[in-house]
Amino acid sequence: MRFLMVHRVDETKPDAYDPGPEVYAGVARLTGEMARAGVLLAAEGVLPSSTGAQVKFSGGKRTVIDGPFAEAKEVIGGFALLQVRSREEAIEWAGRFAEVLGDVEVEVRQVAER
């Protein structure tokens, strides 16, 4: 079974996208551990929402709102896609991920398959 882990960051914090060498090292160590455990399918961090956009289709019309997403309190900071053997295993990896990132929320969602 696959799980998506998404973490959110508060962009108003100055270190939202630059958490420092210790966090980077921790993330690298953990993703290495995930790869060695054979569970890591993909993992990426994303750039600030100022480089992104929100695209809507409504009333037959497409609207594109360029970032930053000022009204959102927290925005997506990155994701990982894991293949694990149980929901509990996904939660365990998410806990380790949250620990190295520090002060973030990691959402864990099972991927619909078949």
Added chain:
Amino acid sequence: MTSPTHRAIEAVWRIESARVVAGLARIVRDVGLAEELAQDALVAALEQWPESGVPRNPGAWLMAIGKRRAIDHLRRNQRFERRLEELGRELEADGAQAQPDVDAALDGEIQDDLLRLVFTACHPVLSTDARVAMTLRVLGGLTTEEIARAFLVPEPTVAQRIVRAKRTLAEARVPFEVPQGAEAAQRLSSVLEVIYLVFNEGYSATAGDDWMRPALCEEALRLGRVLAELMPSAPEVHGLVALMEIQASRSAARTGPAGEPVLLLDQDRSRGDQLLIHRGLAALARAEALGGALGPYALQAAIAACHARARTAEETDWPRIAALYEALAELAPSPVVELNRAVALGMAFGPASGLELVDQLTSEPSLKAYHLLPSVRGDLLARLGRHDEARAEFERAASLTRNARERALLLERAASYRTGR
């Protein structure tokens, strides 16, 4: 055993157990004993963690308990005195670790131990069944019950298999090491064979089977990926991973809405798992980049990749597939590989060239009862307009297959060449 805390502990166990067993096996030089000591550590965790909570570094916690149990065990056996001294020093050193470079060194050491564990669990002194059971047990952290459910055998059978395997390894004094030199290649192929066998067992699961069966595919893929991290410069390991990733990418497409099998060329390619295809192609590229002639797994992966790369069945690069089968037939000669090569030749260069090879196979004793031989021959004959012969071949194929749906399909084809054409 099913409270949320217990399930959380089991999840930690699944993640950590192989490394704990591997580390303990280096100390006690006995994989069976190491596995039992690790189980003791799990029992301790199940007793203590519900109260104390899961420790911050659960792997280190389990390892420390396991080491303490190992010391107790070695104390009872005085001939291990020297190991005991070494272990005492090691435990002291563990207390002093914290620096990242020490962590990194430890990681490297654990990886070495894991690789030794892989080769020991798949040692040729064990029967294939025993290798599979040991691998799933010590590297997958699966319970005896889970292995039994996955392989549709009674639990006591698996339990006995594991007990015997442990005893065999101990009695044969199988060293806890990675094979070097002349035996290295053969020992590696034993490991790859076990992983691929687990994968195929899962891949052959059908709708209605216990979910543990298809889960074997994922476990084999995981073991393959673990091995690729342990042996990054072994091309065949990447070849096997590539083969499994690409085959797994077709899981959804290979059965129809009613659970009926869908042949490769009729599969809806939009239902292929793009992530697995991408990973498979990347693993194959890694195998190829390491240089040298491709091994049997990498060749099969390269064939699977030709199918995966083709957006439609018509775009398939059949001349390349025929060439890859030729290379495979040289490495691992088998009538089934030849039959596949005949199909590829027929697609690449016309039915006559395929038929030429198939006709050479009709006298092959091992294919006597193999329904795909008349089925392939019938197809080639039909394409050559030799409908009466084609019909006879499809009828023969139908009489040989044990799959009811396939039989119906073959009889339908036979009937289509009956009269009016």
